Amino acid sequence: MSFSIPSQQTQIVLRERPKAAIQHTLGANDSTYEKRTIPVPKESELKDGEVLVRVEYVSLDPAMRGWLRDARSYLPPVQIGEVMRAGGVGVVVASKFAGLNKGDQVSGTLGWQQYAQVPGKSVEKRTIREGSNLLDYLGPLGSSGQTAYWGILDVAAIKSGDVVVVTGAAGSVGSIVVQIAKLKGCKVIAVAGADDKCEWLKSSLGADEALNYKSPDFKKTYREMVTKKYGYIDAIFENVGGEILDMSLLCMKPHARIALCGAISDYNNPKPDGLKNYQTIIAMRIKLQGFIVFDYAKRYAEAEEQMSRWMNEGKLARKFHVVGEELDAKAREQGKSLELAPKALVDLFAGKNSGKMVVKVAA
Template identity: 35%
Template sequence: MQRQVWKLASRPEGDISDGDLRYETEEIAPLKDGEALIQTLYLSLDPTNRIWMSDREQYMPPVELGAAMRGGIAGRVLESRNPDLAEGTIVAGLGEWATHVTAPAGTVSPMALPDGVDLAAAFGTFGGVGMTAYFGLLDIGQPKEGETLVVSAAAGGVGQIVGQIGKIKGCKVIGIAGGPEKCGWITDDLGFDHAIDYKAEDVGEALDRLAPEGIDIDFENVGGPIMAAVLERMKTFGRIPLCGLISQYNETGQTQGGAPAFWETMLMRRLTVRGFIVTDFAPRFAEGAAALGGWMAEGRLKTRQDVRKDLAKADEHVKLLYSGGNFGKLLVEVSEP
């Protein structure tokens, strides 16, 4: 049996170029004990993919040159030598950019599909992005009623959920996104209090207007000048869950995120900055999924997926993340669910 798979052919210099990723067909090796063969239904494309393609300092080993590209997947167990994963089970976890993934024990787990939630929405809500939003905002951001929360990349996979949890917790929520369509969606459909279109207005001036009281929580997804504009306006005892620095990921080498240092500001205003990666919270994922599922069932949490067809174009789709071209959680439908 064969599969199609994207392999990392070369580490991108700057933006991902044609040829950095190579689409191949290869034989699937017979399963070993503990493994399951997954037919990929959805591939999750995430900002961190670009980090894994590089050899900059990162939180997991980079993808090796010539190896299959790593990615989050949702799929169906086709064949199993793992007693915990029966054939036909819908699973999600860390896999590869491939039509089929041979999953060692512990890398994927069965997925709950709440009533009325399709697979793409479930994967795009209860997967990595939902856990990132939930634990990053609640554990690190510690939102309190009446506080002001700013979230960047607000119409993206994580940002959309962060803002809605912020509203559930009684915060004034300001989302930063690119373009009137995304800005209208996060305010009109998701209930954010305000949106700032970073492509059309000066973020600092907009924050001065919309949050003259200052900012209690910066849920930071982008880094660079947008982050700097938010940090300058943090209130005393503010918290900064440092989730991502996407504006810098296409830089070659260690960039430190593009925004200037804020040591003295952090000291004088007694800010807390904490970097985190979603897997740090893995032991508590069930708690996060239960909370998100409950809010979704109550109609208090809506999520939007940006589902693209055709795994063979994943190398193009992934670039949307770095240009702001996706609108909602970016997924590739690899095989019809």
């Protein structure tokens, strides 16, 4: 591969912290983000140990909402004026780091920008395995996949025969969780926000049931299904939180486990209703455990190995929702697809994606 590196690049930076929903109109008075055009660093400007990465794709994740909040968390918040933090994959175009050469494919925290000047040790060199590609490192082989793998197998500790509920089941993490739980012999009840997602979950991913939480009789159907038809829940992989989680608390078996991965329904809500049914955590001896994939960093290789094998055996489907794919190469070269990222993030919270949402950055 050969590239010409342009002199200017586009970055999307944090302009002001959103009070509730993200304001996506770049240039508007209340815009959460703003566009910045700056020179691309020259090879001579790299510090020792740094690399320059041409960003191919960046990730859009629910967790990003948390990174905008100025609160104590597992990572410091993105600062005002800073490039929006995001996972990404790309190609090294210049290197002053011994471990990486020009042309190497990498993944890491690259941010919403076209070219990332980062410490070489902060990114991971990726050798593409049989049956997968670089983009999979933002999907099953990246943090989505790692989150799914460790959350369902270690935190929720599922075993064959378990009745497992997955919320946000058509999302990047949920769709992998559904498949792992099926591979492990569980009965899977998937919850998603659209009929076509439910159809995909059942016909393509093998979920035993898939329910649209936006359907008017969802609560009743869900409660009766998990209690009467399936005899209560052994484990939940929770991406949505809020009302669904609260209702589920009343439908758990003794000693059930909840892997609390996300609470997307409340991320934009300054005053969440909260878990009113928490007392049943006592009576049913429920373990409700939050987790962050980074805590499993030392075991990533283990999951990657297993997930690659499943992918190569055709047992693990994945779907990407690629923002900016419809633009022409020239527009992308001008950073136009990054300008779509803020709106895409808002769409993600509205559940308009099906599968893993990414932005195609490079031409």
